[in-house]
Amino acid sequence: MNSGGPRFVADVGGTNIRLALIENGRIAKIEKYLCADFDSIASAIQHFQQNNVETSFSAGCIAIACPVNDDMVKMTNHTWAFSKLALKQTLGLEHLFVINDFTAVAHSLPTLNHNQVIQIGQGSAKENGNIAVFGPGTGLGVEHLTHTGNAWHTLDGEGGHVDFAPTDPSDLIVWNYLYKKYGRASAEEVLSGRGIVNIYTALCLHDGEIPHLTEPSDVTKAGLDSSDIYAEKAIHQFCRVMGSFAGNLALNLCTKGGIFIGGGVTSHLGEFFINSEFRSRFEAKGDFAHYVKDIPTYLINEPDHGLLGALAFLTQQTQRINEDE
Incomplete structure:
Protein backbone atom coordinates (compact mmCIF):
# COMPACT_ATOMS: atom_id res chain seq x y z
CA MET A 1 0.00 0.00 0.00
CA ASN A 2 2.20 2.77 -1.30
CA SER A 3 -0.26 5.64 -1.07
CA GLY A 4 0.71 8.22 1.49
CA GLY A 5 -2.71 9.83 1.82
CA PRO A 6 -4.63 10.09 5.10
CA ARG A 7 -6.27 6.99 6.50
CA PHE A 8 -9.22 6.47 8.82
CA VAL A 9 -10.80 3.81 11.01
CA ALA A 10 -14.44 3.53 12.08
CA ASP A 11 -16.33 1.61 14.75
CA VAL A 12 -20.02 1.37 13.86
CA GLY A 13 -22.78 0.22 16.21
CA GLY A 14 -26.54 0.36 15.99
CA THR A 15 -26.66 3.83 17.56
CA ASN A 16 -23.27 5.50 17.10
CA ILE A 17 -20.41 5.67 14.65
CA ARG A 18 -16.97 6.56 16.00
CA LEU A 19 -14.30 7.68 13.56
CA ALA A 20 -10.62 8.46 13.95
CA LEU A 21 -7.63 9.48 11.85
CA ILE A 22 -4.44 7.46 11.84
CA GLU A 23 -1.48 9.64 12.70
CA ASN A 24 2.00 8.21 13.24
CA GLY A 25 0.54 4.74 13.56
CA ARG A 26 -1.96 5.75 16.24
CA ILE A 27 -5.61 6.77 16.37
CA ALA A 28 -6.23 10.51 16.67
CA LYS A 29 -9.01 13.11 16.44
CA ILE A 30 -11.77 10.72 17.48
CA GLU A 31 -15.28 11.94 16.69
CA LYS A 32 -18.57 10.29 17.61
CA TYR A 33 -21.79 10.78 15.64
CA LEU A 34 -25.32 9.46 15.90
CA CYS A 35 -25.98 7.14 12.98
CA ALA A 36 -29.52 8.54 12.78
CA ASP A 37 -28.10 11.97 11.87
CA PHE A 38 -26.82 10.68 8.51
CA ASP A 39 -28.61 9.07 5.59
CA SER A 40 -25.69 6.75 4.88
CA ILE A 41 -22.35 5.62 6.22
CA ALA A 42 -20.72 7.38 3.28
CA SER A 43 -22.13 10.76 4.32
CA ALA A 44 -20.94 10.24 7.92
CA ILE A 45 -17.40 9.44 6.76
CA GLN A 46 -17.40 12.34 4.33
CA HIS A 47 -18.50 14.68 7.12
CA PHE A 48 -15.62 13.45 9.27
CA GLN A 49 -13.22 13.86 6.36
CA GLN A 50 -14.29 17.45 5.73
CA ASN A 51 -13.77 18.25 9.41
CA ASN A 52 -10.29 16.80 9.66
CA VAL A 53 -8.33 16.51 6.40
CA GLU A 54 -7.83 18.62 3.29
CA THR A 55 -7.56 15.72 0.85
CA SER A 56 -9.47 12.51 0.29
CA PHE A 57 -8.70 9.45 2.38
CA SER A 58 -6.53 6.84 0.69
CA ALA A 59 -7.55 3.89 2.85
CA GLY A 60 -9.76 2.92 5.75
CA CYS A 61 -11.05 0.09 7.88
CA ILE A 62 -14.63 -0.09 9.13
CA ALA A 63 -15.60 -2.33 12.05
CA ILE A 64 -19.36 -2.78 11.99
CA ALA A 65 -21.92 -4.69 14.05
CA CYS A 66 -23.35 -7.03 11.39
CA PRO A 67 -22.30 -9.79 8.97
CA VAL A 68 -19.69 -8.61 6.45
CA ASN A 69 -18.96 -11.68 4.31
CA ASP A 70 -20.71 -10.40 1.16
CA ASP A 71 -20.24 -7.21 -0.83
CA MET A 72 -23.59 -5.91 0.42
CA VAL A 73 -23.49 -5.01 4.10
CA LYS A 74 -26.80 -4.45 5.89
CA MET A 75 -26.80 -3.39 9.50
CA THR A 76 -28.82 -5.52 11.88
CA ASN A 77 -29.83 -2.76 14.29
CA HIS A 78 -29.91 0.25 11.96
CA THR A 79 -31.11 1.18 8.47
CA TRP A 80 -27.72 1.66 6.84
CA ALA A 81 -26.89 -0.70 3.99
CA PHE A 82 -24.08 -0.38 1.48
CA SER A 83 -21.94 -2.11 -1.11
CA LYS A 84 -18.29 -2.31 -0.11
CA LEU A 85 -17.20 -1.71 -3.70
CA ALA A 86 -19.54 1.25 -4.17
CA LEU A 87 -18.48 2.80 -0.86
CA LYS A 88 -14.83 2.44 -1.80
CA GLN A 89 -15.53 4.23 -5.09
CA THR A 90 -17.68 6.93 -3.47
CA LEU A 91 -14.95 7.78 -0.98
CA GLY A 92 -12.19 7.53 -3.59
CA LEU A 93 -10.25 4.98 -1.58
CA GLU A 94 -7.33 2.90 -2.77
CA HIS A 95 -8.12 0.27 -0.13
CA LEU A 96 -11.17 -0.34 2.07
CA PHE A 97 -11.54 -3.11 4.63
CA VAL A 98 -14.86 -3.89 6.31
CA ILE A 99 -14.74 -6.26 9.27
CA ASN A 100 -17.18 -7.44 11.91
CA ASP A 101 -17.05 -5.41 15.12
CA PHE A 102 -16.05 -8.44 17.17
CA THR A 103 -13.25 -9.22 14.73
CA ALA A 104 -11.99 -5.73 15.50
CA VAL A 105 -12.25 -6.39 19.23
CA ALA A 106 -10.16 -9.54 18.76
CA HIS A 107 -7.48 -7.73 16.77
CA SER A 108 -7.19 -5.06 19.46
CA LEU A 109 -6.29 -7.55 22.19
CA PRO A 110 -2.57 -8.11 21.39
CA THR A 111 -2.11 -4.32 21.36
CA LEU A 112 -3.58 -3.65 24.82
CA ASN A 113 -1.26 -2.92 27.74
CA HIS A 114 -1.81 -3.54 31.45
CA ASN A 115 -3.45 -0.11 31.85
CA GLN A 116 -6.13 -1.04 29.31
CA ASN A 301 -10.97 -1.47 30.24
CA GLU A 302 -10.33 0.48 27.04
CA PRO A 303 -13.26 2.38 25.50
CA ASP A 304 -11.52 2.72 22.13
CA HIS A 305 -10.75 -0.96 21.64
CA GLY A 306 -12.97 -1.16 18.55
CA LEU A 307 -11.00 1.60 16.84
CA LEU A 308 -7.71 0.09 18.03
CA GLY A 309 -8.72 -3.25 16.54
CA ALA A 310 -9.64 -1.66 13.21
CA LEU A 311 -6.23 0.06 13.24
CA ALA A 312 -4.44 -3.22 14.04
CA PHE A 313 -6.26 -4.98 11.20
CA LEU A 314 -5.55 -2.15 8.74
CA THR A 315 -1.88 -2.07 9.75
CA GLN A 316 -1.54 -5.82 9.28
CA GLN A 317 -3.19 -5.67 5.86
CA THR A 318 -0.98 -2.73 4.89
CA GLN A 319 2.14 -4.73 5.69
CA ARG A 320 0.87 -7.73 3.73
CA ILE A 321 0.04 -5.64 0.65
CA ASN A 322 3.40 -3.86 0.73
CA GLU A 323 5.21 -7.19 0.99
CA ASP A 324 3.31 -8.46 -2.06
CA GLU A 325 4.08 -5.39 -4.19
Whole structure:
Protein backbone atom coordinates (compact mmCIF):
# COMPACT_ATOMS: atom_id res chain seq x y z
CA MET A 1 0.00 0.00 0.00
CA ASN A 2 2.20 2.77 -1.30
CA SER A 3 -0.26 5.64 -1.07
CA GLY A 4 0.71 8.22 1.49
CA GLY A 5 -2.71 9.83 1.82
CA PRO A 6 -4.63 10.09 5.10
CA ARG A 7 -6.27 6.99 6.50
CA PHE A 8 -9.22 6.47 8.82
CA VAL A 9 -10.80 3.81 11.01
CA ALA A 10 -14.44 3.53 12.08
CA ASP A 11 -16.33 1.61 14.75
CA VAL A 12 -20.02 1.37 13.86
CA GLY A 13 -22.78 0.22 16.21
CA GLY A 14 -26.54 0.36 15.99
CA THR A 15 -26.66 3.83 17.56
CA ASN A 16 -23.27 5.50 17.10
CA ILE A 17 -20.41 5.67 14.65
CA ARG A 18 -16.97 6.56 16.00
CA LEU A 19 -14.30 7.68 13.56
CA ALA A 20 -10.62 8.46 13.95
CA LEU A 21 -7.63 9.48 11.85
CA ILE A 22 -4.44 7.46 11.84
CA GLU A 23 -1.48 9.64 12.70
CA ASN A 24 2.00 8.21 13.24
CA GLY A 25 0.54 4.74 13.56
CA ARG A 26 -1.96 5.75 16.24
CA ILE A 27 -5.61 6.77 16.37
CA ALA A 28 -6.23 10.51 16.67
CA LYS A 29 -9.01 13.11 16.44
CA ILE A 30 -11.77 10.72 17.48
CA GLU A 31 -15.28 11.94 16.69
CA LYS A 32 -18.57 10.29 17.61
CA TYR A 33 -21.79 10.78 15.64
CA LEU A 34 -25.32 9.46 15.90
CA CYS A 35 -25.98 7.14 12.98
CA ALA A 36 -29.52 8.54 12.78
CA ASP A 37 -28.10 11.97 11.87
CA PHE A 38 -26.82 10.68 8.51
CA ASP A 39 -28.61 9.07 5.59
CA SER A 40 -25.69 6.75 4.88
CA ILE A 41 -22.35 5.62 6.22
CA ALA A 42 -20.72 7.38 3.28
CA SER A 43 -22.13 10.76 4.32
CA ALA A 44 -20.94 10.24 7.92
CA ILE A 45 -17.40 9.44 6.76
CA GLN A 46 -17.40 12.34 4.33
CA HIS A 47 -18.50 14.68 7.12
CA PHE A 48 -15.62 13.45 9.27
CA GLN A 49 -13.22 13.86 6.36
CA GLN A 50 -14.29 17.45 5.73
CA ASN A 51 -13.77 18.25 9.41
CA ASN A 52 -10.29 16.80 9.66
CA VAL A 53 -8.33 16.51 6.40
CA GLU A 54 -7.83 18.62 3.29
CA THR A 55 -7.56 15.72 0.85
CA SER A 56 -9.47 12.51 0.29
CA PHE A 57 -8.70 9.45 2.38
CA SER A 58 -6.53 6.84 0.69
CA ALA A 59 -7.55 3.89 2.85
CA GLY A 60 -9.76 2.92 5.75
CA CYS A 61 -11.05 0.09 7.88
CA ILE A 62 -14.63 -0.09 9.13
CA ALA A 63 -15.60 -2.33 12.05
CA ILE A 64 -19.36 -2.78 11.99
CA ALA A 65 -21.92 -4.69 14.05
CA CYS A 66 -23.35 -7.03 11.39
CA PRO A 67 -22.30 -9.79 8.97
CA VAL A 68 -19.69 -8.61 6.45
CA ASN A 69 -18.96 -11.68 4.31
CA ASP A 70 -20.71 -10.40 1.16
CA ASP A 71 -20.24 -7.21 -0.83
CA MET A 72 -23.59 -5.91 0.42
CA VAL A 73 -23.49 -5.01 4.10
CA LYS A 74 -26.80 -4.45 5.89
CA MET A 75 -26.80 -3.39 9.50
CA THR A 76 -28.82 -5.52 11.88
CA ASN A 77 -29.83 -2.76 14.29
CA HIS A 78 -29.91 0.25 11.96
CA THR A 79 -31.11 1.18 8.47
CA TRP A 80 -27.72 1.66 6.84
CA ALA A 81 -26.89 -0.70 3.99
CA PHE A 82 -24.08 -0.38 1.48
CA SER A 83 -21.94 -2.11 -1.11
CA LYS A 84 -18.29 -2.31 -0.11
CA LEU A 85 -17.20 -1.71 -3.70
CA ALA A 86 -19.54 1.25 -4.17
CA LEU A 87 -18.48 2.80 -0.86
CA LYS A 88 -14.83 2.44 -1.80
CA GLN A 89 -15.53 4.23 -5.09
CA THR A 90 -17.68 6.93 -3.47
CA LEU A 91 -14.95 7.78 -0.98
CA GLY A 92 -12.19 7.53 -3.59
CA LEU A 93 -10.25 4.98 -1.58
CA GLU A 94 -7.33 2.90 -2.77
CA HIS A 95 -8.12 0.27 -0.13
CA LEU A 96 -11.17 -0.34 2.07
CA PHE A 97 -11.54 -3.11 4.63
CA VAL A 98 -14.86 -3.89 6.31
CA ILE A 99 -14.74 -6.26 9.27
CA ASN A 100 -17.18 -7.44 11.91
CA ASP A 101 -17.05 -5.41 15.12
CA PHE A 102 -16.05 -8.44 17.17
CA THR A 103 -13.25 -9.22 14.73
CA ALA A 104 -11.99 -5.73 15.50
CA VAL A 105 -12.25 -6.39 19.23
CA ALA A 106 -10.16 -9.54 18.76
CA HIS A 107 -7.48 -7.73 16.77
CA SER A 108 -7.19 -5.06 19.46
CA LEU A 109 -6.29 -7.55 22.19
CA PRO A 110 -2.57 -8.11 21.39
CA THR A 111 -2.11 -4.32 21.36
CA LEU A 112 -3.58 -3.65 24.82
CA ASN A 113 -1.26 -2.92 27.74
CA HIS A 114 -1.81 -3.54 31.45
CA ASN A 115 -3.45 -0.11 31.85
CA GLN A 116 -6.13 -1.04 29.31
CA VAL A 117 -7.25 -4.28 30.97
CA ILE A 118 -8.09 -5.47 34.47
CA GLN A 119 -6.75 -8.92 35.28
CA ILE A 120 -9.03 -11.15 37.30
CA GLY A 121 -7.26 -13.89 39.20
CA GLN A 122 -3.89 -15.50 38.56
CA GLY A 123 -2.08 -16.50 35.41
CA SER A 124 0.22 -14.89 32.89
CA ALA A 125 -0.13 -14.63 29.14
CA LYS A 126 2.16 -16.56 26.81
CA GLU A 127 3.49 -14.42 23.96
CA ASN A 128 1.64 -15.20 20.72
CA GLY A 129 -0.52 -17.74 22.55
CA ASN A 130 -4.07 -18.35 21.37
CA ILE A 131 -6.60 -15.79 22.62
CA ALA A 132 -10.37 -15.86 23.09
CA VAL A 133 -12.70 -12.94 23.70
CA PHE A 134 -16.40 -12.86 24.49
CA GLY A 135 -18.80 -10.09 25.34
CA PRO A 136 -22.30 -10.24 26.80
CA GLY A 137 -24.33 -7.37 25.40
CA THR A 138 -27.47 -7.33 23.28
CA GLY A 139 -26.28 -10.80 22.26
CA LEU A 140 -23.17 -12.83 23.06
CA GLY A 141 -20.19 -12.19 20.82
CA VAL A 142 -17.34 -14.72 20.73
CA GLU A 143 -14.10 -14.67 18.76
CA HIS A 144 -10.80 -16.56 18.79
CA LEU A 145 -7.43 -15.25 17.69
CA THR A 146 -4.37 -17.30 16.71
CA HIS A 147 -0.90 -16.26 15.60
CA THR A 148 0.54 -17.91 12.51
CA GLY A 149 3.68 -16.79 10.76
CA ASN A 150 3.96 -13.06 11.37
CA ALA A 151 0.28 -12.23 11.70
CA TRP A 152 -2.80 -12.65 13.86
CA HIS A 153 -5.81 -14.41 12.37
CA THR A 154 -9.35 -14.59 13.72
CA LEU A 155 -11.20 -17.89 13.85
CA ASP A 156 -14.78 -16.97 13.12
CA GLY A 157 -17.82 -18.83 14.38
CA GLU A 158 -21.06 -18.51 16.30
CA GLY A 159 -19.79 -19.35 19.78
CA GLY A 160 -22.58 -17.40 21.46
CA HIS A 161 -25.12 -19.94 20.22
CA VAL A 162 -23.57 -23.09 21.68
CA ASP A 163 -25.63 -25.07 24.20
CA PHE A 164 -25.78 -23.69 27.72
CA ALA A 165 -24.06 -26.24 29.96
CA PRO A 166 -25.39 -26.11 33.57
CA THR A 167 -22.87 -26.93 36.28
CA ASP A 168 -24.76 -26.28 39.53
CA PRO A 169 -28.38 -26.48 40.82
CA SER A 170 -29.12 -22.81 40.02
CA ASP A 171 -27.89 -23.33 36.48
CA LEU A 172 -30.30 -26.25 36.20
CA ILE A 173 -33.19 -24.01 37.27
CA VAL A 174 -32.29 -21.58 34.48
CA TRP A 175 -31.76 -24.39 31.95
CA ASN A 176 -35.20 -25.88 32.72
CA TYR A 177 -36.86 -22.48 32.36
CA LEU A 178 -35.22 -21.88 28.97
CA TYR A 179 -35.92 -25.40 27.75
CA LYS A 180 -39.61 -25.09 28.58
CA LYS A 181 -39.79 -21.66 26.94
CA TYR A 182 -37.71 -22.24 23.79
CA GLY A 183 -37.13 -25.99 23.51
CA ARG A 184 -33.40 -25.31 23.81
CA ALA A 185 -31.08 -23.40 26.12
CA SER A 186 -28.26 -21.52 24.36
CA ALA A 187 -25.41 -19.63 25.99
CA GLU A 188 -26.69 -16.35 24.56
CA GLU A 189 -30.01 -16.76 26.37
CA VAL A 190 -28.05 -16.66 29.65
CA LEU A 191 -25.04 -14.46 28.89
CA SER A 192 -26.61 -11.31 27.48
CA GLY A 193 -28.85 -8.48 28.58
CA ARG A 194 -31.95 -10.60 28.15
CA GLY A 195 -29.99 -13.44 29.73
CA ILE A 196 -29.83 -11.58 33.04
CA VAL A 197 -33.62 -11.15 32.85
CA ASN A 198 -33.98 -14.87 32.02
CA ILE A 199 -31.92 -15.87 35.06
CA TYR A 200 -33.90 -13.51 37.30
CA THR A 201 -37.24 -14.75 35.97
CA ALA A 202 -36.27 -18.41 36.30
CA LEU A 203 -35.15 -18.00 39.92
CA CYS A 204 -38.33 -16.11 40.83
CA LEU A 205 -40.68 -18.63 39.23
CA HIS A 206 -38.85 -21.56 40.78
CA ASP A 207 -39.64 -20.14 44.24
CA GLY A 208 -43.23 -19.29 43.33
CA GLU A 209 -42.50 -15.55 43.18
CA ILE A 210 -43.82 -13.20 40.51
CA PRO A 211 -40.96 -11.56 38.56
CA HIS A 212 -41.62 -7.83 38.28
CA LEU A 213 -38.38 -6.65 36.64
CA THR A 214 -38.31 -6.92 32.86
CA GLU A 215 -35.34 -4.82 31.75
CA PRO A 216 -31.67 -5.84 32.09
CA SER A 217 -30.75 -2.45 33.54
CA ASP A 218 -33.45 -2.78 36.21
CA VAL A 219 -32.29 -6.25 37.24
CA THR A 220 -28.67 -5.10 37.34
CA LYS A 221 -29.47 -1.99 39.38
CA ALA A 222 -31.67 -3.87 41.86
CA GLY A 223 -29.03 -6.55 42.21
CA LEU A 224 -26.16 -4.15 42.77
CA ASP A 225 -27.99 -2.15 45.43
CA SER A 226 -29.46 -5.32 47.00
CA SER A 227 -32.99 -3.96 46.75
CA ASP A 228 -34.27 -7.21 45.22
CA ILE A 229 -32.97 -10.54 46.50
CA TYR A 230 -33.71 -12.36 43.23
CA ALA A 231 -32.01 -9.68 41.17
CA GLU A 232 -28.97 -10.01 43.42
CA LYS A 233 -29.03 -13.80 43.03
CA ALA A 234 -29.36 -13.33 39.27
CA ILE A 235 -26.23 -11.22 38.84
CA HIS A 236 -24.28 -13.57 41.10
CA GLN A 237 -25.34 -16.47 38.88
CA PHE A 238 -24.61 -14.49 35.74
CA CYS A 239 -20.99 -14.03 36.86
CA ARG A 240 -20.67 -17.72 37.74
CA VAL A 241 -21.97 -18.78 34.32
CA MET A 242 -19.51 -16.40 32.66
CA GLY A 243 -16.70 -18.13 34.52
CA SER A 244 -17.79 -21.58 33.34
CA PHE A 245 -18.21 -20.33 29.77
CA ALA A 246 -14.78 -18.66 29.79
CA GLY A 247 -13.22 -21.86 31.10
CA ASN A 248 -14.80 -23.80 28.25
CA LEU A 249 -13.27 -21.37 25.74
CA ALA A 250 -9.89 -21.87 27.39
CA LEU A 251 -10.22 -25.66 27.06
CA ASN A 252 -11.44 -25.46 23.46
CA LEU A 253 -8.39 -23.69 22.06
CA CYS A 254 -5.65 -23.77 24.72
CA THR A 255 -5.84 -20.00 25.12
CA LYS A 256 -2.42 -19.42 26.68
CA GLY A 257 -2.61 -15.82 25.48
CA GLY A 258 -5.58 -15.21 27.74
CA ILE A 259 -9.34 -14.88 27.83
CA PHE A 260 -10.68 -11.33 27.43
CA ILE A 261 -14.14 -10.10 28.38
CA GLY A 262 -15.91 -7.13 26.84
CA GLY A 263 -19.53 -6.19 26.32
CA GLY A 264 -21.74 -3.60 27.94
CA VAL A 265 -23.35 -5.89 30.50
CA THR A 266 -20.08 -6.81 32.20
CA SER A 267 -18.85 -3.22 32.33
CA HIS A 268 -22.05 -2.18 34.13
CA LEU A 269 -21.35 -4.74 36.85
CA GLY A 270 -17.96 -3.16 37.55
CA GLU A 271 -16.41 -4.09 40.90
CA PHE A 272 -19.18 -6.60 41.56
CA PHE A 273 -17.95 -8.69 38.65
CA ILE A 274 -14.28 -8.31 39.59
CA ASN A 275 -15.05 -9.60 43.11
CA SER A 276 -17.48 -12.29 41.98
CA GLU A 277 -17.07 -16.07 41.69
CA PHE A 278 -16.18 -15.70 38.01
CA ARG A 279 -12.58 -16.85 38.41
CA SER A 280 -13.34 -19.74 40.76
CA ARG A 281 -15.87 -21.09 38.24
CA PHE A 282 -13.35 -20.51 35.45
CA GLU A 283 -10.92 -22.84 37.20
CA ALA A 284 -13.55 -25.40 38.29
CA LYS A 285 -12.75 -27.93 35.59
CA GLY A 286 -12.22 -31.04 37.69
CA ASP A 287 -9.24 -33.07 36.54
CA PHE A 288 -8.36 -30.26 34.13
CA ALA A 289 -8.26 -27.46 36.70
CA HIS A 290 -4.47 -27.54 36.32
CA TYR A 291 -4.89 -26.89 32.58
CA VAL A 292 -6.69 -23.57 33.02
CA LYS A 293 -5.38 -22.24 36.34
CA ASP A 294 -2.39 -20.45 34.77
CA ILE A 295 -4.42 -18.99 31.89
CA PRO A 296 -5.09 -15.29 32.62
CA THR A 297 -8.51 -13.68 32.36
CA TYR A 298 -8.94 -9.98 31.65
CA LEU A 299 -11.75 -7.44 31.66
CA ILE A 300 -11.25 -4.98 28.80
CA ASN A 301 -10.97 -1.47 30.24
CA GLU A 302 -10.33 0.48 27.04
CA PRO A 303 -13.26 2.38 25.50
CA ASP A 304 -11.52 2.72 22.13
CA HIS A 305 -10.75 -0.96 21.64
CA GLY A 306 -12.97 -1.16 18.55
CA LEU A 307 -11.00 1.60 16.84
CA LEU A 308 -7.71 0.09 18.03
CA GLY A 309 -8.72 -3.25 16.54
CA ALA A 310 -9.64 -1.66 13.21
CA LEU A 311 -6.23 0.06 13.24
CA ALA A 312 -4.44 -3.22 14.04
CA PHE A 313 -6.26 -4.98 11.20
CA LEU A 314 -5.55 -2.15 8.74
CA THR A 315 -1.88 -2.07 9.75
CA GLN A 316 -1.54 -5.82 9.28
CA GLN A 317 -3.19 -5.67 5.86
CA THR A 318 -0.98 -2.73 4.89
CA GLN A 319 2.14 -4.73 5.69
CA ARG A 320 0.87 -7.73 3.73
CA ILE A 321 0.04 -5.64 0.65
CA ASN A 322 3.40 -3.86 0.73
CA GLU A 323 5.21 -7.19 0.99
CA ASP A 324 3.31 -8.46 -2.06
CA GLU A 325 4.08 -5.39 -4.19
